[in-house]
Amino acid sequence: MEKQSINNENIINAYGAGTQNGFEALYQAYYNDVFYFTLNLSGDAHGSLDITQTVFMKAFGEFNKKNISDVRNIKSWLFKVAVNEFYQLRRSYINKIKYLVKNIFRFIDKETEIHSEYIEKKILEEEKNSLGKWLLQIEEKDRIILVLRYYDDLSYDEISAILEIEEGTVMSRLFRAKEKLRRLMENEAE
Amino acid sequence: MKLNNDPDQKIKEVFSNAALRRQNIDIEKIKNMQFKTITAKESFATKIIWLAAVILIIYLTYASTNVSNGNFKKSGAFDISVFEELPMEKPQENKSVRPPDFLFLLSAFLLEGLILFYMIKFIDNIITSILLKFSHDKFKTIHLIC
Numbered sequence: 161m162e163k164q165s166i167n168n169e170n171i172i173n174a175y176g177a178g179t180q181n182g183f184e185a186l187y188q189a190y191y192n193d194v195f196y197f198t199l200n201l202s203g204d205a206h207g208s209l210d211i212t213q214t215v216f217m218k219a220f221g222e223f224n225k226k227n228i229s230d231v232r233n234i235k236s237w238l239f240k241v242a243v244n245e246f247y248q249l250r251r252s253y254i255n256k257i258k259y260l261v262k263n264i265f266r267f268i269d270k271e272t273e274i275h276s277e278y279i280e281k282k283i284l285e286e287e288k289n290s291l292g293k294w295l296l297q298i299e300e301k302d303r304i305i306l307v308l309r310y311y312d313d314l315s316y317d318e319i320s321a322i323l324e325i326e327e328g329t330v331m332s333r334l335f336r337a338k339e340k341l342r343r344l345m346e347n348e349a350e
Numbered sequence: 351m352k353l354n355n356d357p358d359q360k361i362k363e364v365f366s367n368a369a370l371r372r373q374n375i376d377i378e379k380i381k382n383m384q385f386k387t388i389t390a391k392e393s394f395a396t397k398i399i400w401l402a403a404v405i406l407i408i409y410l411t412y413a414s415t416n417v418s419n420g421n422f423k424k425s426g427a428f429d430i431s432v433f434e435e436l437p438m439e440k441p442q443e444n445k446s447v448r449p450p451d452f453l454f455l456l457s458a459f460l461l462e463g464l465i466l467f468y469m470i471k472f473i474d475n476i477i478t479s480i481l482l483k484f485s486h487d488k489f490k491t492i493h494l495i496c
Contacts, residue, residue, distance in 0.1 A: 183389065184385070184389075187381075187385055187388075191381050191384075192377065192381075195377065195381075196369070196372060209380060209384070212384070213384045213387065213388065216384070216385075216388050217388050220388050220389065276380065278376075279375060279377055279380065282374075282375045282376075283372075283375065290364065290367075290368065291364055291365065291367075291368040292368075310361055310362060310365040311365045311368070311369065338358070338361060341361060341364075342360075342361070345360065345361075345364070
């Protein structure tokens with residue numbers, strides 16, 4: 161897959177043309193964002209890869225149908241789908257079973273397994289005593305906002321649209337999450 | 351030990367450091383693999399291949415029970431008469447042996463090809479994964495056979 165010069169305008173133009181290149185531009189531009197976003201939420205590389213793949217499968221489906229109505233907010237749309245997938249995986253028993261079955265098939269699909277293991281190992285090495293560990297100790301709904309605000313650099317307005325909650329709620333949850341993170345960081349530093 | 355006076359700044363630093371560290375993690379390979387999976391137009395084709403494989407297996411089972419006694423053209427898929435007792439063949443009779451027909455050979459060939467393809471792919475996956483386990487960075491682009 162060739163690297164392209166990517167900007168939002170390219171994606172929108174390519175999307176308008178409805179070509180495979182358009183989707184590739186979108187994929188190249190946002191794959192890492194979506195993957196690390198879900199990784200920050202779940203702390204699990206395997207699960208994050210699954211969610212990321214599902215998000216882009218949905219995007220590809222919508223892309224082919226030319227159905228993404230607000231293409232200028234494509235990143236927000238992808239994040240919204242990722243959040244929904246994350247919650248679905250956590251809440252739905254069917255999805256948990258699907259996830260388990262998929263994990264069994266990882267024994268067959270060894271190559272994917274090796275790459276997932278590599279990523280997980282690297283991330284654990286990098287973050288065994290820092291962000292990843294702290295994030296998992298923050299309540300899920302607060303963690304999402306913290307990640308969207310500080311890791312993905314989104315505005316209150318965008319976060320509010322992604323999570324479909326009031327901006328005021330975003331601010332109060334963010335405040336709570338920051339307090340918790342600050343305490344964790346202080347405990348670590350002591 | 352207390353953190354500096356601007357906790358917001360400190361939080362920003364923690365997140366940006368994490369983002370920087372993650373740039374060293376190579377996720378390109380799995381990204382490309384997932385891209386191929388997502389954009390693969392073979393989902394329908396795969397179904398057709400599997401359907402064909404099932405039909406071939408049924409056909410081969412059917413043909414192999416019939417082709418040897420020359421009743422193949424006579425009997426249908428649900429014709430149980432082929433299971434009925436047949437008159438004993440006389441050993442001295444000069445029976446003309448009917449060679450397997452073209453469709454039978456084609457089916458056998460296709461099915462064997464399909465099985466062979468998946469076997470090779472499976473072996474290739476195993477070898478590749480062993481090499482990747484040995485050294486991910488060295489062999490990340492390797493794929494031996496297919």
